[in-house]
Amino acid sequence: MTTIEASSATMEKTVRVSGLTVQLRDGRVIVDDVSFEIAPGEILGMVGQSGSGKTTTALSLFGFTKPGAQVSQGRVLVGKTDVEALDAAGKRALRGRTVSYVPQDPRASLDPAMRIDDQIEEVLDNAEYPLRAEERRAAVEAALADVGLPNDREFLRRYPHQLSGGQLQRVGIAMALVGRPPVIVLDEPTTGLDVATQSKILALVRRICTSHNIAALYITHDLAVVADIADRVVVLHHGRIVESGTVEKVYREPQHSYTKLLLSAAPDLVGTPLTDEVSPIAVDSTEPNARLDVKALVAGYRRTQVLHGVDFTIDPGECVAVVGESGSGKSTLSRAVIGLHPRYTGTVSWRDRVLPKGASARRSHSVNEMQYIFQSPYNALNPRLTVGQSLTSARKLAFRHEPSAQRREAIESAVRRVELEPHLLRLRPNRLSGGERQRIAIARALVAEPRLLICDEVTSSLDVLIQASIIELLHRLREQDGLSLLFVTHDLALVRSFADRVLVLNQGRIVEQGPTAEVLANPRDPYTRDLLRYTLSIAEALDARYGPVSEAG
Amino acid sequence: MNARSSTTEKVAPTVSIQTPSPASDNFRSVLRDRRTIIGSVITGVVLLIAIFGPLFAPHAVDAYVGSPFAGPSASTPLGVDVLGQDVLSRVLNGGRTIVWMSLVASALGVIGGVLLGMIAGFVRGFVGEIIMRGCEIWMALPMIIFILIIIALFGRAPWLLVLLVALGHVPQVTRVIYGAVLDVSQREYVESAVASGSRVFETARTHILPSLVPVVMVEFGLRVVWSVGMLAGLALLGLGVAPPAADWGLMINENRGGLSAQPLAILIPLALITLFAVGVNLITEGVGRSLGLAEGTTK
Numbered sequence: 001m002t003t004i005e006a007s008s009a010t011m012e013k014t015v016r017v018s019g020l021t022v023q024l025r026d027g028r029v030i031v032d033d034v035s036f037e038i039a040p041g042e043i044l045g046m047v048g049q050s051g052s053g054k055t056t057t058a059l060s061l062f063g064f065t066k067p068g069a070q071v072s073q074g075r076v077l078v079g080k081t082d083v084e085a086l087d088a089a090g091k092r093a094l095r096g097r098t099v100s101y102v103p104q105d106p107r108a109s110l111d112p113a114m115r116i117d118d119q120i121e122e123v124l125d126n127a128e129y130p131l132r133a134e135e136r137r138a139a140v141e142a143a144l145a146d147v148g149l150p151n152d153r154e155f156l157r158r159y160p161h162q163l164s165g166g167q168l169q170r171v172g173i174a175m176a177l178v179g180r181p182p183v184i185v186l187d188e189p190t191t192g193l194d195v196a197t198q199s200k201i202l203a204l205v206r207r208i209c210t211s212h213n214i215a216a217l218y219i220t221h222d223l224a225v226v227a228d229i230a231d232r233v234v235v236l237h238h239g240r241i242v243e244s245g246t247v248e249k250v251y252r253e254p255q256h257s258y259t260k261l262l263l264s265a266a267p268d269l270v271g272t273p274l275t276d277e278v279s280p281i282a283v284d285s286t287e288p289n290a291r292l293d294v295k296a297l298v299a300g301y302r303r304t305q306v307l308h309g310v311d312f313t314i315d316p317g318e319c320v321a322v323v324g325e326s327g328s329g330k331s332t333l334s335r336a337v338i339g340l341h342p343r344y345t346g347t348v349s350w351r352d353r354v355l356p357k358g359a360s361a362r363r364s365h366s367v368n369e370m371q372y373i374f375q376s377p378y379n380a381l382n383p384r385l386t387v388g389q390s391l392t393s394a395r396k397l398a399f400r401h402e403p404s405a406q407r408r409e410a411i412e413s414a415v416r417r418v419e420l421e422p423h424l425l426r427l428r429p430n431r432l433s434g435g436e437r438q439r440i441a442i443a444r445a446l447v448a449e450p451r452l453l454i455c456d457e458v459t460s461s462l463d464v465l466i467q468a469s470i471i472e473l474l475h476r477l478r479e480q481d482g483l484s485l486l487f488v489t490h491d492l493a494l495v496r497s498f499a500d501r502v503l504v505l506n507q508g509r510i511v512e513q514g515p516t517a518e519v520l521a522n523p524r525d526p527y528t529r530d531l532l533r534y535t536l537s538i539a540e541a542l543d544a545r546y547g548p549v550s551e552a553g
Numbered sequence: 554m555n556a557r558s559s560t561t562e563k564v565a566p567t568v569s570i571q572t573p574s575p576a577s578d579n580f581r582s583v584l585r586d587r588r589t590i591i592g593s594v595i596t597g598v599v600l601l602i603a604i605f606g607p608l609f610a611p612h613a614v615d616a617y618v619g620s621p622f623a624g625p626s627a628s629t630p631l632g633v634d635v636l637g638q639d640v641l642s643r644v645l646n647g648g649r650t651i652v653w654m655s656l657v658a659s660a661l662g663v664i665g666g667v668l669l670g671m672i673a674g675f676v677r678g679f680v681g682e683i684i685m686r687g688c689e690i691w692m693a694l695p696m697i698i699f700i701l702i703i704i705a706l707f708g709r710a711p712w713l714l715v716l717l718v719a720l721g722h723v724p725q726v727t728r729v730i731y732g733a734v735l736d737v738s739q740r741e742y743v744e745s746a747v748a749s750g751s752r753v754f755e756t757a758r759t760h761i762l763p764s765l766v767p768v769v770m771v772e773f774g775l776r777v778v779w780s781v782g783m784l785a786g787l788a789l790l791g792l793g794v795a796p797p798a799a800d801w802g803l804m805i806n807e808n809r810g811g812l813s814a815q816p817l818a819i820l821i822p823l824a825l826i827t828l829f830a831v832g833v834n835l836i837t838e839g840v841g842r843s844l845g846l847a848e849g850t851t852k
Contacts, residue, residue, distance in 0.1 A: 338748045359748045367750040374741040382742040384763040390742070393759050397749045441745075448749060 020074035045230030324505035371445035377437035388425030592835025603648025666726020674734025774837030
C-alpha cells in the first residue's frame with residue numbers, strides 16, 4: 001500500500017469532489033459540503049448507514065441526481081472534466097466511458113432477456129467513438145478475461161438466469177470495465193453474495209484497480225469489507241463527512257464518536273465481542289420441559305428436496321444459532337418448525353409432544369409458546385393497520401377472551417419491553433424506521449407470551465448500529481424471561497457473541513454443531529472452516545495489511 | 554458495555570411530535586387528490602340532474618309538444634324528439650334508471666367477485682381451482698347473447714337486467730381479486746398471523762380484505778363504466794327500459810334516425826352517460842390511489 005500512497009501524492013488525482021452539497025426541492029440538505037479525492041489505482045471506501053447520502057454522493061460523479069434533488073454547491077471533477085458543467089449529451093458520453101457503475105444487485109440490473117455479450121457490448125454504443133465489430137468483440141472478451149470469466153462463444157451467448165450470483169456480479173464488473181474508464185463506482189457489490197464469493201470478488205476488484213490504475217469509489221455499510229479492500233475511507237453521517245483518512249488510521253485511531261460507535265457495533269469474529277460474554281442463563285425451574293425437539297426433518301418444494309434429515313434440540317433458555325448460506329435450507333427449517341411449511345416428514349416436538357405439521361392444526365397453547373420473527377421488518381407488519389391494531393390482533397389470537405383493559409396493558413408492556421414509547425401504537429408502520437418496525441415485530445411476538453422465539457435473519461436488512469441494538473434487545477429478553485431462541489443467520493460473526501450453541505447447515509444437512517466458542521475455535525467440518533476463513537474480520541484484515549498494533553506506537 | 558449502551562441511546566427512536574390519527578390522515582389525502590375532486594364535481598352534477606331533474610321538467614315525458622325533430626324553441630330549449638316529446642323533460646327524467654341500475658349492478662358484481670376471488674385466492678386448493686376454471690368458462694360465453702336469451706325467457710324487469718349485468722361482472726372481478734389476494738397472502742404479516750393460529754376467516758377479514766380496498770375501488774369504477782355501457786347498449790337494442798318511459802340509453806336508440814336533424818336529442822343523453830361514467834371512475838381511482846399511497850406497502 002505504501003507504494004501507492006507515496007506515488008499518489010505526486011500523481012494527478014482522478015476524482016476531485018469539493019464542497020459538494022445536494023439539496024431537495026424543499027430545501028433539505030441531503031449531502032452537506034462533502035469533499036474527497038481519489039488517485040489512480042486507489043480505492044476509496046465510503047461508509048455510512050442507509051440514508052447517510054452515500055449513493056447520492058456517488059451518483060454526483062455521473063452528473064446524476066435523483067428526481068427532486070439538485071446539486072446546489074460544489075464541484076465534481078473527473079479527470080479534467082467538470083461534471084456539473086456538462087450538458088445532457090456530455091454527461092451521457094461521460095457515463096460508462098469515464099465513470100462506470102457496478103450496482104448492488106446484478107440480477108436485478110441485467111436485462112433477463114438479453115444475452116451476456118450483447119449487454120456488455122451495449123456499453124460501447126456511443127456515437128462519438130464508434131467502434132468496429134471486431135474491436136467491440138475484442139473489448140468484451142478482454143473484459144471477461146479480466147474478471148476471470150470464460151470468454152468462449154458458448155458462455156457469451158448465455159442469458160443472465162444461466163449464471164450464478166457470483167458470475168453475475170463478475171459480469172456487472174466486466175460491463176463497468178469494458179469501456180476502460182478511469183473511474184469506477186461500486187455500490188455494495190457484494191451484499192447479496194456468499195462469504196466465499198464475496199472474498200473472491202473483493203480480491204478481483206482490488207487486482208483490477210491496481211492493474212488498470214482505476215480510481216474506485218466503494219460504497220458499503222460493511223466496515224469489514226472496507227477494512228479488507230480500501231486504501232482510504234470516508235465516514236458519512238447525515239450527509240456530512242465526519243471522518244476520513246487511511247483505513248489504518250480511521251480504524252485503529254478513530255477520532256469522531258460516530259466512527260467509534262460504528263466500529264464498536266460491527267460484529268467481528270476476532271476482538272471484543274458485541275455483548276458481554278455469554279453467561280449461562282438461569283433456567284426457570286418451573287419450565288423444565290419447554291424443549292424443542294426436531295427429529296429427522298426432511299422437507300422440500302415440489303421436486304427439490306431442501307432438508308435432508310435434520311436433528312436438533314433447543315433446551316429451555318438456550319440460544320441456538322443456525323448458520324448457513326443462501327440455499328442451505330435454513331429458512332425452510334425455521335418455517336417447518338413454526339408450521340408455515342407443512343410439507344415435511346420427521347417430527348417437531350414441543351414439551352415432549354409431537355406437533356401437527358401445519359400451524360392451523362396446532363393447539364393454541366403450543367402456537368403461543370413458539371413465535372416467529374421475520375427477516376424483513378418492511379413486510380412483516382400490515383401497512384394498513386396501525387401498530388396498535390397489529391398488536392391487538394396478535395394478542396387476541398393468543399388470548400381470545402380477555403378484558404380489554406388487560407389486553408391493553410399487555411400490549412403496552414410488550415411495547416415497553418422492546419424499548420419503544422406506547423404512543424407509537426397509533427402510527428402506521430410507514431411512519432416508523434426499520435429498527436422500530438423490527439422492534440414492533442418482536443413486540444408482536446411477545447404479546448403471545450412465548451417461550452421460544454424463532455428469528456429468521458432478523459437483522460440482515462438493518463444497519464449495523466440498529467442490528468447491534470436489536471441483538472442487545474434479544475439478549476436482554478433472554479436474560480429477563482428465560483426465552484429460548486432459534487436464531488437463523490448467514491453471519492457467523494454475529495453468532496459469536498450471542499449464541500450458546502451453533503448448528504452449521506450446508507445443503508440441507510447439519511454438518512457441524514456444538515458450543516459456539518468451540519465450533520468457532522476448532523471447526524471440524526471443511527465447510528465450517530471455509531465459512532470461517534472467508535468471513536471478513538476487521539481486526540484480521542487490518543493485521544494482515546498493516547501488521548499487528550504495536551503497543552509502543 | 555458503555556459503548557454498547559450509548560448505541561441504544563443513539564438508536565432509540567424519537568418520534569416526539571403528536572401525529573394525527575391515521576384515519577383522518579387518509580381522509581385528508583383522499584380529499585386533496587385532484588382527480589377525486591374533479592370526479593366528485595362531475596358525478597355530483599349528473600346525480601343532481603338524475604335525482605332532482607324530474608322536479609324541473611317543463612313537460613310530461615310522454616306529452617306531445619311539437620312536430621318531431623323540431624329544433625330548440627322557447628318552450629322546448631333542447632328541441633323535440635322523434636315522437637314529438639320535449640327532449641329537456643325526457644333528459645331530466647331519464648337519468649334515474651340508468652344511474653341506479655348501473656350502480657347496483659356494479660356493486661353486486663364487485664361483491665360477488667370479491668367473495669369468490671378471496672375464497673379462490675386464500676383457500677386455494679380444489680375449491681379455488683373450481684372457482685377459477687368456472688370463471689374462465691363463464692367468461693368464454695358471449696355475455697350479450699346470454700342476456701338476450703334470459704330476457705327472451707323471463708321478460709325485461711329492471712331487477713333482472715341488474716342481476717344479469719352483475720353476473721357478467723363477477724368472473725372478471727374474481728380474476729382481478731384472485732391475483733391481488735395471491736400477492737397479499739404471501740406477505741409476511743399474513744404468514745405471521747397464520748403462524749399465530751389465526752383462522753382463515755379472521756385472517757381474511759383483518760389482513761387481506763383491507764389490503765384489497767384500493768383494488769376494489771378501482772375495479773368498481775371500471776365496472777360502473779361497463780354497466781353503463783351494457784345497460785345503454787341493451788336500451789339501444791330495445792331491451793332495456795320500455796317506452797314511453799324516459800331513459801338516456803333509450804333516447805339514443807329512439808332518436809338515432811334524426812341525428813342530423815336534431816342532434817341534441819342524442820348528444821345530451823350521450824354526454825350525460827359519458828360524464829357519469831368518467832366521473833365515477835375518477836373518484837374511485839383517486840380514492841384508490843391515495844389510499845394506496847397513504848398506506849404505501851413499503852417505506
